[in-house]
Amino acid sequence: MALEDKRGKGLSFTQMGIEDNSMSNGRGLPDQWADTVVVRPRTTERHITVHKRLVLGFAVSILTLIAVTAVAVLLGVRFDECSTESVHRAANGTSTKSNQSRDSQSNHREEDTQPWRHVRLPASLRPRHYDLKLSVYMDNFTFSGEVNIEVECITSTRFIVLHADRLELEKAVVYSDSKKPGVMRINRRFSYPANQVYVIALHRELKPLRTYKINITFEAQIENELLGFFRSSYVLNGEKRFLAVTQFSPTHARKAFPCFDEPIYKATFKISLKHDSTYLSLSNMPVETSLMDEDGWVTNHFARTPRMSTYYLAWAVCNFTYKETFTESGVVIRLYGRPNAIQRGSGDYALQITKRLLQFYEEYFKVKYSLPKLDLLAVPKHPYAAMENWGLSVFVEQKILLEPEVSSFSYLMELTMVVVHEICHQWFGDLVTPVWWEDVWLKEGFAHFFEYVGTDFLFPKWNMEKQRFLTDVLHEVMLLDGLASSHPISQEVFQAADIDRVFDWIAYKKGAALIRMLANVMGQSVFQRGLNDYLMTHMYGNAARDDLWNKFSEALQREGKEINIKEVMDCWTLQMGYPVVTISKNDSLDNSVIISQEHFVYDADAKTRNPGVFKASFQWQIPLSFSIGNSTHISPESIIWISNRTESHKISLMDESMWLLGNINQTGYFRVNYDLQNWKLLIKQLLKNPTVISVGNRAGLIDDVFNLARAGYLPQNIPLEIIHYLPQEKEFLPWHAASRSLYQLDKLLDRTEEYSLFSDYVLKQVASMYHRLGWPNSSSDSSVMQAVYQTEQLQREVLMLACSFGNKHCHRQAIALISDWISSNKNRIPPNVRDIVYCTGVSLMDEDVWEFIWMKFHSTSAVSEKKVLLEALTCSDNTYLLNRLLNLSLTSDLVPDQDVIDVIIHVGRNPHGRQLAWRYFREKWDILNSRYGEALFMNSKLINGVTEFLNTETELSELKEFIRSSGGVAAAFARAVEIVGANVRWHRLYEQQFYQWLRKSPNL
């Protein structure tokens, strides 16, 4: 699954529905649909009965609910009695502890006798094959189905427990196997909604080693919510068209049919879809036979799938058209989308790279693609950027359709990486599947890592894995994982509600960073052999992290290297955070250094506040690569393993004038600190001749030094001294690392009295490069993707720094470009810098410009342009306008739902809007929480966005008070308190030191 990503400030392409911006209204057919549904004249008898049955089913479920509530009330009374009794026992001298263990024993007994109470499915049955037949009614958005599940009994049981959620279950029959064929008598059947399961209790036990068949019929809605089997719409030739598609990951297959909805329960599937023949249907496998009915209905029978999990099963019913291509090995690749987009060729780019990528992965993994076809489906609305369903991957249109003439470079890059990600999952995730969601990072970390490797295959000059990976993945996730409120990458989860939670940046980005570290330690060819062995051994099955570690250890062993990968990796995956490695020269011993490790946290006080969490055991096995160098030369890298808290090592050929550099090319997931003398030598080296140090390490030094100073590991002048070399820096990556760090610092400083000391210092470092690179001319062609990418990105980065820190020339240029647009009504601003120009114009020019941009926001239909215009509106220094924008966003449908949060966050980024956004957030919390609380990421993105700027004691107590009064428990709130606490702490301890150096700096 690919999540929304942000690459760089102001460069965001969040998903948006294009035509259909209607809010999901929960379940049922809301009124709005009654009017907007395209009326189809054919209403068969069957549909009417479905409707009646639904109504009847609803009435029955209400009655059931009343009955269940009554029973629950009675039971509740009984449970109360039980707990009173246990309190009495405790008071009578029995220790509470033994009572607790007795209680938990009785819970276990209860789960044994009532297995549906357990949050995981009981392991007594295993599905082998599903026959699933569905009839899909697009005119009233319902479907009915029949599933036949062949199960094998593992341990004897009287209960069949499987997942079912929001389904109207009708008939259930259980057949015994061939030895004694016949129908098994059912004692009772019932739902247990707490665990989203359905239970069939039999009179007789099912016996081990025998197989049974479960037959269930059911009905349900095609939801107006982006989960399970859901609908969405688009407009073609002025007419609204509908489509229905599935999103089952991680726990929503159970909303479309009763099934064993955990990844470990792999089975084969045979799917049939019956629908109006004006639609076509797709599923993981190709259609085997297609039968037309007389009444204009068609039934597509799809070929049997290989063994697979439920979460990447998929189907779709739509009016799309397609283009196709074939790989050399004969795999058919089709891209399906709305007819006008396909005709325009918007899908051609994705289709072509998919063909190349399938061949790339087949060669890299040395494992063939498993299915005869791969369909890519471009849908107008989807909860994620994309989903890797095996043979039928689904993408939101903005991540797969491309108009080469108008799409910017970053749009193309983002889209490419999403496609690379999903194709990787056809092996990592689909062919070999994690045993359980705690190891979701195994598939997501790999797919995220391969985004960079696969994109390098397509565009070798982009140099993604060696460069962009550092700023976009490594530096990004180390910010998050450096918090005391972080969590280990492998985290235990049980309940369906918690499973969404494990899909976070720690799983994706830290996963990718750890895999990259391991690949570098092992060496490319050994790494590839280990992966091949892992895939070959576990194909069509499941695997846990230890299975991968074992394969890697074996691959190393064959090379004569004894490294226990499990032992190494356990300390990286089971502990949260990462170490800072400090290398200092040992003055008393020649050629010798002392190397120590400790857990890096931004808020050092957290360690004393929570000694329980930060007990002595936080220690890592660190593959530390290093080189030594002098003004003209750097030694080849060596590697040492650091596993103790402090170690002493001898470094040959080291003398006074030589510097030492650790973590070569930043392949390791840790920070490196040095003694001050070594920092001085490195700074001198950068000033004199930066290219002796690699591009990756220059970016790495910048990111490390700013973050070490921020957390108090280094004096505040060191980062300022290091960026003094920037005028010599000609590469994009170190500039990108520097600007990311400077914006972080800017958030801390922009309300301080002496702010101009800081902004002047930054401007001075930027000025010469700004003048050298200048502005892109309006005719620059964004489709030139290869050679000029680095230069264009660098130019953009420097322009953004110049304009946002107040370079007068940059301001004048932006104003001139906007004025030209207004007077000529022709937009000649190069797409690559439009966000910078719009924002600068709105912040410096009068209200009319704001109104002009607001008008353009309404009139443009290009999705990416709309987004840039909206964000520009948040740059105004007029609080009246900002307030108006906030209110319009939330209360009108002028701003698409997904963008409301971005508006609030961007207002908060504007120093003039900060207080406003923070107050607005608190006042509207109830509305915001009810609207976005369930949506993955939205909530934490919002909470982080409006709080990360807070940095005074008063604001910290306001935040705490708000959390207390609103009852907020989200992990994002704990993170916010920690970040704001660290901000306050930085001001208390370091602000003076920081400005003192700037005041004295001879460079000013």
Ligand SMILES: [Zn+2]
């Ligand atoms: Zn993914």
